[in-house]
Amino acid sequence: MGRKRVRLRRPRGAAEFLSAAVVALAALVLAVRMAAAAVGALKDGWPFLLILVLLAGAVGAWRIARTVRGRRRDAVRRAALRITLAEFDAMDDRQFEYALRDLLVRDGWSARRVGGSGDQASDVISDHTQRGRIVVQAKHTRVGGKVGSSVMYAVKGTAGPAHRADHAVVVTNGAFTRDAMAWGERHSVHWVDRDRLRRWAQDGTALHELLGLSARARRARFKRAA
Known part of the structure; x- marks a missing residue:
């Protein structure tokens, strides 16, 4: 009651x-x-x-x-911030990803490291008020190592659908195979090899200037390709 x-x-x-x-x-x-x-x-x-x-x-x-x-x-x-190639070579994978994030922040991007298990081919995601979003896949390798086309395929497949990116970039302290570079050029996946990395990190050239990244020009192309 x-x-x-x-x-x-x-x-x-x-x-x-x-x-x-x-x-x-x-x-x-x-x-x-x-x-x-x-x-x-x-x-x-x-x-x-x-x-x-x-x-x-x-x-x-x-x-x-x-x-x-x-x-x-x-x-x-x-x-x-300036980072030499020798310093990159001495890093491990995680340190390499954080270094790329810091360089993007230096260039005026709002960047965060997202690499790890289930990262869907993205180690760093950055946003820019004029140039949109960039997805960076970091491939730290020993000197003389090369990145193949399969990495380009993976980045292309997830940049738009998973990350809503305007630009996709693969960065290595090594080199790319000819097929990987050619495929990237045809399908709008930018690549930064050892020489470009030196110009970006050591000489101080902003990544968007180095690669000629336009303002929000690629998102629709990534989505159609998905």
Whole structure:
């Protein structure tokens, strides 16, 4: 059985009205006294409260300034970022992917590393306000290694349907087979070999300038090819 709801009834008779008025008056007096006590406490303790407010403001301003300085340092560092071929050769696969991400950030792209299990032929995804989205497949190899056409096929197959990309690029610190380069040229999959990587990472040429990436020109072609 549920509990019975308690209903308040209106006072009846002069005695009940008088009792209700006394209770209401007592509650009002208590509220006024509590308000007065609060005002008194504020008057007595305002210097302490002011110090707390000023201290909190100073801490907040310091944190904001530290964040701004950190972002400026990062921007300067990235703008001056240069990576040599020897440094690339000494990296492992994961470090290579992060290095490519940092280079894209240097070039003005909003980049993130996504490589790993189930990456669908994409290790770095980058967005640009004018040039759209670029998908980068990183192929770190030992010196003298070559990337074949199968990598191009995989990137072409997922760039549009899986990643909604405008541009697809395969980057290696090694080389590409002739068939891979020819297939990439025919099907709009850009390639960056050791020489192009040097021009991008070491000489400072932006990737979109190096490859001549247009503004949002390839997405429909990727989708039709899927």
